[in-house]
Amino acid sequence: MGKRTAMSSWELVFKRNLATLTRNALRAQTRTANAVVKHAKANAKQPPPTPGDWLSGMAIGLGGARRYHLYRPPDLLAGERLPLLVMLHGCGQDAAGFASSTRMNAIARRERFLVLYPEQDRLASAQRCWNWFDTRNGRANAEVASVLAAIDQVGLLHPVDRTCVALAGMSAGASMAALIASRHPARFKAVVMHSGIAPGAAESTATALAAMRGHRLPAPLLTPPGQALPPLLVIQGGRDAVVAASNGAAAASAWALAGGAVGGTSRSQQRGQRHPAQVTDFKHRGRTAATLVHVAQLGHAWSGGAANQPFSDAQGPDASRMVWAFVSRHFAPVQAVGQPPERVVSAARPAFNLSWPFNAPALPPLKGATLHR
Template sequence: MKLNDNFVGDLLQAVRASQGKDPAAATAIIQDALRTAGLLPGAPGAALSPAREGAPFVDLNAAPPWAGKARGNAGASGASGASGTSRHAGMRDALAGWAERLGALQPGGTQARSTEPDPRAPGQFLQGESGNAAGTRRYRLYVPSTPATGPRPLVVMLHGCKQDAADFAAGTAMNALAERHGCLVLYPEQARSANGSNCWNWFEAQHQSHEGGEPAILAHMVREVAREHGADAGRVYVAGLSAGGAMAAILAASHPGLFAAVGVHSGLAAGSAHDLMSGLNAMKGSRGSKGRHAAPHSVPVIVFHGDADAVVHPSNGAAVLGQFSGDGKQLRTIEEGGTSAAGRTHTRTTTLDGDGRAVAEHWVLHGAGHAWSGGSPAGSYTDVGGPDASAEMLRFFLQQRLD
């Protein structure tokens, strides 16, 4: 079977549409191209099924090929009679999976969440907006109810795709911990106009530098909030989940003098990708390029990643760790296992510097997927089985301070 002459052009058009934050259009273009080429069954224009309620958290794509063969097998059914199927089976399955993953960008599929306030966090949960020449973003800010006795630590929390600031606050329960420890917590919120799935654009080169794009917007927001609310400039920390974790890594790499530590949950190293396709490859664990921030940084880092993560390959957790703890100053590592109260086992590897100070922690969560460990069911994309990533990150953060 000869592929349609416009096939490659149609796919490139789909990539451009997806990079323009129009995933529905991208999906339709890809499906039409696949069907015209005889690589995807079904009548032209048939829509993909929307994401299921309670489906695993998706970040650019749903479960990729290494998670199993169910998607590829499903794509193969109904097309066995087509001429040349055996020659194009691999391409058909891969591209059909790609189309389905782009389809998963469409609204829907988030878990139900509670809108009730957390009684453990009786402080103010303010709303605000911050902007500079690079752009403007909204945010939520938690201010503890107890009066400050001095400059407070500031924790910046970056949500994942299909989340918002309030949802991420509810799921991580970081506000309750902040109330207990007297911290400010800033939740920047991605604009739908910047990314149709509310993903931080970690995979685009223009959003990976100190000077412009989303890192510049976020760094400006952090400085502005820290100044207005009396935060301690030596105790500013950044953490995130998935796309938010990848952007947290970019912020720490591009602004090392702003953050005393970084926490990355189910995310990727800074510079792992430069566009949509390299982003998808990075999520699969491909390391074809070292990226623009590949040089080691001395920012203390804590990493959480499930070894059964079918969205962002677990090897990305190790890449983050190496990016921020590879400056040669470490003396030794300590590896220990543990089990949460809910039965989730993990392995924690702690890296110590020459003074015996913990400068890196790598938590491998055995059997865990792509969700915030130990989170609350009040928010989306959480794994209540633990261990409590919020508590462990905050513990690690409060041990770190910029000189």
Template sequence: MKKAAGLFRSLMRTSIKSARQGVAVNKLMTAMLTPTVKPAPPRRKVRAKPAASLAKPVRSTARPAPAPSSITTAPGKWLTSHVEGANGHRMSFWLYLPHNIPDEASTPGLPLIVMLHGCQQTATQFAQGTRMNQWAERKGYAVLYPQQLVSNQAQRCWKWYDRATQEGGGDVPTIVAMIDKVAGAYAIDRARVYVAGISAGAGMANIVALNHPHLFAAVGLHSGPAFGAGHSTMGALGVMQHGAGLRADLAVQEVLARHGRFPGMPTILIAGEGDSVVRPINLAQLARQGLVLNGLAPDAPAKITHKAQGSNARHNAHRIDDFYDGRKLLLRVARIDALDHAWSGGDPALKFNAKSGPDATRMMLEFFARHRRV
């Protein structure tokens, strides 16, 4: 508990200056991330069209963005732009457009994944750590990376614990505006928009999806906190360590009441059994929330798959629980042994990424491919 409290204070120091109790600052989240050059993964041969052919005749303010060399191994376009937030501040975002588009992805447009980084990460670091651009190139996805402002939160944490944000305020409208801007400038398939994140970014991804359920076809949450509780920085620490308590069920009922006829939200949850920052109770509560949001019974049976540890520990042992409505997979819960607070199968050159798999990016893309919003 002392270690996690020190970590959280280092992330939230601007909001809890009065809580100086001599707890040592945990340096886990303060090291600078150094990009390294990685070879591009082997690429499948597909019948392809240039991404430029999908551009709409709409004037875009996006411009080419410099990127770490490991990001530029993906051959598509790497662009940056911004939107004006409700507070008048400009929030930047980065956009990856794949170079080669499989024929089946070219009409009516590209699927889009919105990726929300964690605390002490930038958009480009998150792109590099997850290797999402390389996977998006293979599968024909566009990827949008919003970046939290240091003027909003000094450690770039999304304020998932804030009550107003949970109810659809805060940075939620700004992120939605980014999606609208990208979809207005490029041919994006609005039936295949997905949102994902890690840690605070997972908490924020969940909030954006639950407040705009008709916008997103599915959501992916890695190492995320339970939804609907916290409501202060110290309250957020309690959620990270002990879950949302009674709020776990109440918050979901509030979401359903606000929307009247909630359309469901297919969800993939991924977390490490060794995570001491956002403890596994959050995964259990997110799973329970996911069952309710997708109209499944709390005691719905799961199809359980156990995966053994891979050779040379390249893959951690893990368990996957799949929940179906008929033949449709609505909720996937992956519990990964020996994984701490890090993206599974990420680029180990960057912190908050674990070298050993399973590859969380691949798992999310495979889950997203099953879903479209109708």
């Protein structure tokens, strides 16, 4: 009996000590979390102000936790569902910087769609590069899952029309966008690569460097059974010193080959004094599988982006307009619940023509940005 009493007393003391340690640990974790949040808010970068909401979130996938930002246009209607454009930044960028460079939020406000900016973590890459090439060890697959987790989370928490989702990216973000679309083609209506490399051109760091120099061609693209690749738009600069210009044509050709498409006659387009571009469509039975926009005078920069941002060339044709013109063609009209027919929210344009971004008036400069024409 005495032994049992002694044991009970020991258990009681142990439980009390454990409870105390647990409370102290939770308090310490809470203080740390609050400090991290306070520091993040104090140091958070903001894109140029655009009416609407700039929201922050975090999603957890196989690649770990990834922060993201979401632009939501103002004056949402009850029951309204909007298209979603996923924008993946390049190396040396973050979500706010990419939003500032592309000015995509201004287009989203006018055309009424949501823009998701997943953000690479410095723990995953010191330069914030998406690991699009590490398919040999599974790292790239894990990051694909993490981006998909962010898309799924935003789809649950915000008014997303899940039948109207597209991907776009710059540099490493372009390569990651194409990789995601090739692995999960049924989830996306269109994909845009700006200065990127096609899936299958690399499987390790060494082969990625060779591919960036233009020394490797992508392997034939394989898609899940019964699923076709979504249409692809490739924008590539001829003076790109980071990603060899040959990668643009290689990506478009690989995508076209997977869809049985062939290239047509290139056409030249130019708006005002901006850099001219050569546009080539790859079609199969009247359907455009890929479009290549080659801008000979463009370097490794977002074409037509804000002039005061890195990785941005204001003299190029407006890539952001091209992105939306391309992806919106593949979105079906969306009608909000309870809306009368005359207020159908439509993301589609009557006919896709890449002359639209070249001939349309320029976007007004945003506060804090200088736009040279």
